[in-house]
Amino acid sequence: MPRRAAETRLVPYARLPRAYREQTVLHSTVGADGLAHWLLGERPPRGAPPEPYDALVVTVGDGRPYETRLNAVTARFPHLAALPDGGFVVADARSRAGEQQVQVFDALGRASWTFRVGDAIEHLLTDEAGDLWVGYFDEGVYGDPLSAPGLRQWSATGESLWSYRPAASADSISDCYALNVFGRTAWACPYTRFPLLRIGAGHAVRVRENPVRSVLGFAVHADRVVLFGRHGGRAGRLVDCRLTDAAVEPVAESTLVRPDGGPLGRRRVVSRGPRLHVQEEPGTEWTVLDIG
Structure with missing residues (x-):
């Protein structure tokens, strides 16, 4: 049995400047380079496709904050990702066949590519080369051929580079x-059995059995992985594990809490190698657990 600790505190990471706080946060992410980005604008309607709208990306973490204005955004349920050349990707989490749900913007905010990657985007992360890693939730996996693999890699011009196929184990x-996603490597922990998958060079997939369920995010470094999720209705469960050749072995367990020690509220996470980034509502601050 893993030993139990009282709590593990997050550390402040990045904050949306106060001058932008009155604008609506449509989405936020942490890029492959560690910079935090916020997509700001008027909330698009959730029903029929909206008229194209303008949005603002605010980037924090490398000196003074800077802005990138995006023209004619179309996503109703936007996911934001940053590209290494200073551009951005905005993808609609929901889409139907024939819809060009992904827009690629250059560093000046001009749309350069549009394409479709499938319905029900759960995660959208870019790697250091600018390729897109897309993880899908169940409505897409069981309802859209493009989303059916559950995890795919795409180029920033819409070329399918890789899709998951069940490994032997x-x-x-x-x-x-x-x-x-960290460097050129992707890791995933999918439902239903929550194995830890590593997709490395040449798209070789390594599978480790994992006894920890309901994993929502994780940090990984060397032979250590820290899994974040929920268990038995308890929010903020954190399980510190050792990696062996074939398995994830729990070592210690604690509760992840805010920097001030308070319990986490409704939140989302971005996992980047040894860093687990956590953002609570209303989405104006990122905190981090760094095991590197």
């Missing part, structure tokens, strides 16, 4: 609960 992905 792992099942199909029903829902990509957790995704971690």
Whole structure:
């Protein structure tokens, strides 16, 4: 049995400047380079496709904050990702066949590419080369051929580069609960059995059995992985584990809490190698657990 600790505190990481706080946060992410980005604008309607709208990306973490204005955004349920050349990707989490749901913007905010990657995007993360890693939730996996693999890699121009196929010791992905992208390597922890998958050079997939369920995010470094999720209705469960050749072995367990020691509220996470980034509502601040 893993030993239990009282709590593990997050550390402040990045904050949306006060001058932008009255604008609506449509989405936020942490890029491959560690910079935090906020997509700001008027909330698009959730029903029929909206008229194209303008949005503002505010970037924090490398000196003074800077802005990138995006023209004619179309996503109703936007996901934001940053590209290494200073551009951005905005993808609609929901889409139908024939819809060009992904827009690629250059560093000046001009749309350069549009394409479709499938319905029900759960995670959208870029790697250091600018390729897109997309994890899908169950409605897409069981309802859209493009989303059916559960996890795919795309180029920033819409070329399909790789899609998951069940390995000998792992099942199909029903829902990509957790995704971690760092350098050119992707890790995933999918439903239903939550194996830890590592997709490395040449798209070689390594599978480790994992006894920890309901993993929502994780940090990984060397032979250590820290899994974040929920268990038995308890929010903020953190399980510190050792990696062996074939398995994830729990060592210690604690509760992840805010920097001030308070319990986490409604939140989302971005996993980047040894860093687990956590953002609570209303989405104006990122905190981090760094095991590097």
